[in-house]
Amino acid sequence: MERLRGKVAIITGAARGMGESHALEFVAEGAKVILTDVSEAAGKAIADQLGKNACFIKHDVTDAGQWSKVVAEGERIFGPINVLVNNAGILGHTAKTAELTETEYLKVCAINQHGVFFGMRAVIPSMLRAGMGSIVNISSIAGIVAIYGYPSLAYVASKFAVRGMTKATAVEYGKNNIRVNSVHPGFINTPMMVEATNEEGGDALSLIPLGRLAEPKEVSKLVVFLASDESSYITGSEHLIDAGMSAQ
Numbered sequence: 001m002e003r004l005r006g007k008v009a010i011i012t013g014a015a016r017g018m019g020e021s022h023a024l025e026f027v028a029e030g031a032k033v034i035l036t037d038v039s040e041a042a043g044k045a046i047a048d049q050l051g052k053n054a055c056f057i058k059h060d061v062t063d064a065g066q067w068s069k070v071v072a073e074g075e076r077i078f079g080p081i082n083v084l085v086n087n088a089g090i091l092g093h094t095a096k097t098a099e100l101t102e103t104e105y106l107k108v109c110a111i112n113q114h115g116v117f118f119g120m121r122a123v124i125p126s127m128l129r130a131g132m133g134s135i136v137n138i139s140s141i142a143g144i145v146a147i148y149g150y151p152s153l154a155y156v157a158s159k160f161a162v163r164g165m166t167k168a169t170a171v172e173y174g175k176n177n178i179r180v181n182s183v184h185p186g187f188i189n190t191p192m193m194v195e196a197t198n199e200e201g202g203d204a205l206s207l208i209p210l211g212r213l214a215e216p217k218e219v220s221k222l223v224v225f226l227a228s229d230e231s232s233y234i235t236g237s238e239h240l241i242d243a244g245m246s247a248q
């Protein structure tokens, strides 16, 4: 099946974890994909493996100037961008609010929150040229509820912000045929989750009604759906994929 035929997508944070998985699924579904990440060697290796429908551009999502270059270079290679997956993010250290440093707070918000704003701002003109667009902003279950002992206030703040920015932009650009949605994963088996579990040291599985972590590919299926025309009437909404964690 080629559910993403005709789509030109930028996926940030695509050198590992869920971003890598989204890139693999997107190419398998017929999209052309610009993978970006701060990790150059790993990102380039994945793009090379994916072949002529993928390329890699080194990119820090907190740098607005680099965003303009990514969009211009992506358009030059594959044509106007009609999908953006704002996936890059960091967990930061687990610290209670009174112990959270200003530096740590600002770093987490710069990547998780401001990076999403810079991305949407840079890509929307290209989507207007394409006459359509789907933006998928990766938030978190931490953009719906706070979970004791896991992410810091900075992570929760940034992921709630992504949920709000998604709705604001969806309302603004609906008449331009640009849809914007947020995705809220629970605990997913990626390097980030492994690091978080190591740092926190708790029993993550006990918090999950389905009793297991998700594999990244399970989230990619949802992201493919939101990027595709199958979700043509869905915008401004939040999509939980959390094994029932937030239902407790």
Ligand code: NAP
Residues within 6 Å of the ligand: 012, 013, 014, 015, 016, 017, 018, 019, 036, 037, 038, 039, 059, 060, 061, 062, 087, 088, 089, 090, 091, 111, 138, 139, 140, 141, 184, 185, 186, 187, 188, 189, 190, 191, 192, 193
């Ligand atoms: P991951 O395994 O840590 O992968 C994230 C990738 O983003 C890494 O390659 C990382 O590079 C890159 N990155 C970090 N800072 C960047 C920056 N400033 N600019 C560009 N790229 C940057 O994370 P993941 O678990 O796949 O998470 C992907 C997204 O899902 C994140 O937004 C995360 O908050 C969200 N999420 C994850 C989970 C989970 O359970 N894993 C749950 C809910 C939401 P480095 O390795 O060099 O840092």
